[in-house]
Amino acid sequence: MNAPKPRAAHPPGEWPSAEVAARSLLFSPLRLRSGLQLLGRTWVPAMVPWRASEEGHVTPEVLAWYERLARGRPAVLVIEATGVRAVRSGPLLRLHDDAFIPGLHTLVETVRRASGGETRLLVQIIDFLAVRRRPERSVWFRRFFQPTTEHRAALATLGQCVPAEDTAFREACIALSEDEEAVVLHPRELEDLRFGARERVSDTHLDHIAALPQVLPPAFAAAAVRARTAGFDGVELHYAHAYTLASFLSRMNNRADGYGGSLEGRVRLPLEVFAAVRRAVGDDWTVGARFLGDEVIVGGNRIDDACNIAVKLAQAGLDFISISKGGKFDDARQPRVGESVYPYTGQSGHECMPTTRIEGGPFSRNVPLAAAVRLAVRQAGYATPVVGAGGLCAFGQMEGILERGEADLVAAARQSLADPDWWLKLRLGRGNEVRRCTYTNYCEGLDQRHKMVTCKLWDRHAPEDSATQISPDGRTLIAPAWTV
Numbered sequence: 001m002n003a004p005k006p007r008a009a010h011p012p013g014e015w016p017s018a019e020v021a022a023r024s025l026l027f028s029p030l031r032l033r034s035g036l037q038l039l040g041r042t043w044v045p046a047m048v049p050w051r052a053s054e055e056g057h058v059t060p061e062v063l064a065w066y067e068r069l070a071r072g073r074p075a076v077l078v079i080e081a082t083g084v085r086a087v088r089s090g091p092l093l094r095l096h097d098d099a100f101i102p103g104l105h106t107l108v109e110t111v112r113r114a115s116g117g118e119t120r121l122l123v124q125i126i127d128f129l130a131v132r133r134r135p136e137r138s139v140w141f142r143r144f145f146q147p148t149t150e151h152r153a154a155l156a157t158l159g160q161c162v163p164a165e166d167t168a169f170r171e172a173c174i175a176l177s178e179d180e181e182a183v184v185l186h187p188r189e190l191e192d193l194r195f196g197a198r199e200r201v202s203d204t205h206l207d208h209i210a211a212l213p214q215v216l217p218p219a220f221a222a223a224a225v226r227a228r229t230a231g232f233d234g235v236e237l238h239y240a241h242a243y244t245l246a247s248f249l250s251r252m253n254n255r256a257d258g259y260g261g262s263l264e265g266r267v268r269l270p271l272e273v274f275a276a277v278r279r280a281v282g283d284d285w286t287v288g289a290r291f292l293g294d295e296v297i298v299g300g301n302r303i304d305d306a307c308n309i310a311v312k313l314a315q316a317g318l319d320f321i322s323i324s325k326g327g328k329f330d331d332a333r334q335p336r337v338g339e340s341v342y343p344y345t346g347q348s349g350h351e352c353m354p355t356t357r358i359e360g361g362p363f364s365r366n367v368p369l370a371a372a373v374r375l376a377v378r379q380a381g382y383a384t385p386v387v388g389a390g391g392l393c394a395f396g397q398m399e400g401i402l403e404r405g406e407a408d409l410v411a412a413a414r415q416s417l418a419d420p421d422w423w424l425k426l427r428l429g430r431g432n433e434v435r436r437c438t439y440t441n442y443c444e445g446l447d448q449r450h451k452m453v454t455c456k457l458w459d460r461h462a463p464e465d466s467a468t469q470i471s472p473d474g475r476t477l478i479a480p481a482w483t484v
């Protein structure tokens with residue numbers, strides 16, 4: 001029997017006194033190119049909590065979630081990935097219509113009030129392509145499979161009788177073993193059958209995919225204008241993980257229309273999206289981007305690609321660059337029938353939200369990527385601030401990253417989820433009260449099942465008061481209160 005992998009140990013708390021915190025780089029200000037003044041280097045990156053309405057509107061639960069995060073007064077809080085096109089996506093926020101502005105305006109006011117005006121508020125804006133649930137096998141063959149002469153020739157090689165009529169041919173295929181169906185179907189069909197159909201940016205035979213370079217720049221620009229109208233301090237363009245613009249940047253993008261292949265081709269649409277957004281919102285409003293320092297998939301982008309992309313984006317005039325890692329569909333685990341493939345289940349996904357079980361541990365794991373990107377950007381002559389993330393959860397750890405110039409801003413997602421007040425506790429010299437994230441991904445498991453995200457530690461620490469919000473399955477929906 002294999003021994004369980006040892007869990008990585010947390011970096012030591014080394015909690016600062018209030019005086020040390022006040023003198024630290026972590027709590028020192030930074031001015032962005034747009035003129036936005038950040039009061040510190042502390043950053044809560046985007047996290048989807050699955051609390052919007054089915055139509056993508058802000059709900060009281062969304063307000064409560066961000067209000068709670070804002071009470072810890074991070075210098076920057078990034079609102080979850082918010083869709084720029086009218087695509088059904090369940091209870092995730094959207095910005096494809098002016099109807100979303102009033103709700104988002106209330107969200108902005110809520111965060112300003114809760115943070116005493118200290119937290120700058122960005123919204124991450126995203127586009128994604130269609131991903132269908134894994135179908136039941138016979139349903140796929142009967143409803144989606146289009147038999148061709150090639151399929152018939154392949155079935156003949158198996159020594160089987162080959163029905164001429166389509167319905168009978170489909171039934172013959174349903175009777176095949178997994179090995180046999182792999183002979184008959186094209187690799188893409190096999191993937192549709194086994195994982196659910198998933199659109200690619202390279203599917204240029206589909207009109208709506210071919211048209212993405214015309215559709216996305218105005219869609220992102222209009223969403224950014226709405227965000228500005230709602231009162232946000234800026235937007236983060238989501239060029240990371242498994243989504244449309246990350247796929248354009250990827251080495252896997254072999255579009256032949258000038259928007260794929262070479263680095264110039266792959267970066268063209270992300271640059272055009274940025275240019276359209278910048279034109280629409282002006283120079284005095286923050287526009288940054290999050291992309292991958294490493295895709296962690298075979299044939300995908302590595303750090304050298306990320307550095308080249310970063311220099312091009314910095315040259316174009318981004319206000320900040322945020323570096324993430326992995327989170328791709330390409331190596332995701334096969335979903336169960338009726339479920340969708342989830343991009344955080346394969347190796348690339350494990351690198352995106354690393355747990356204490358991962359070889360080498362999650363702590364500062366992705367910082368070398370941010371450091372390499374920052375160095376490349378500086379060597380090219382640009383001062384664009386770089387945000388690092390991944391297992392950041394201790395004062396000395398983050399201060400060291402800033403001192404060594406590995407990043408300009410430090411982002412903590414799960415630690416801020418476990419204890420939204422932790423930034424304030426550090427500032428006030430009360431670090432010994434921080435509720436430390438265990439990095440075992442209970443929260444991520446809920447995200448995977450599209451359930452309202454919570455932290456397992458909240459249940460343990462929640463007071464038994466009637467004001468605490470509880471989910472239908474008995475989970476505490478809001479981090480326990482902390483009094484300064």
Ligand SMILES: Cc1cc2nc3c(=O)[nH]c(=O)nc-3n(C[C@H](O)[C@H](O)[C@H](O)COP(=O)(O)O)c2cc1C
Nearest residue numbers: 045046047048080081353389390391412413414447
């Ligand atoms: C529940 C959950 C939801 C997330 N949603 C997003 C998202 O909407 N956009 C994004 O860029 N990253 C998202 N992430 C990734 C985080 O922003 C962060 O990069 C990752 O968790 C690693 O940082 P950490 O070690 O501080 O948690 C999410 C992470 C979690 C745990």
Ligand code: SF4
Nearest residue numbers: 437438441443455456
């Ligand atoms: S559920 Fe676990 S991994 Fe997620 S924030 Fe809480 S302690 Fe951290």
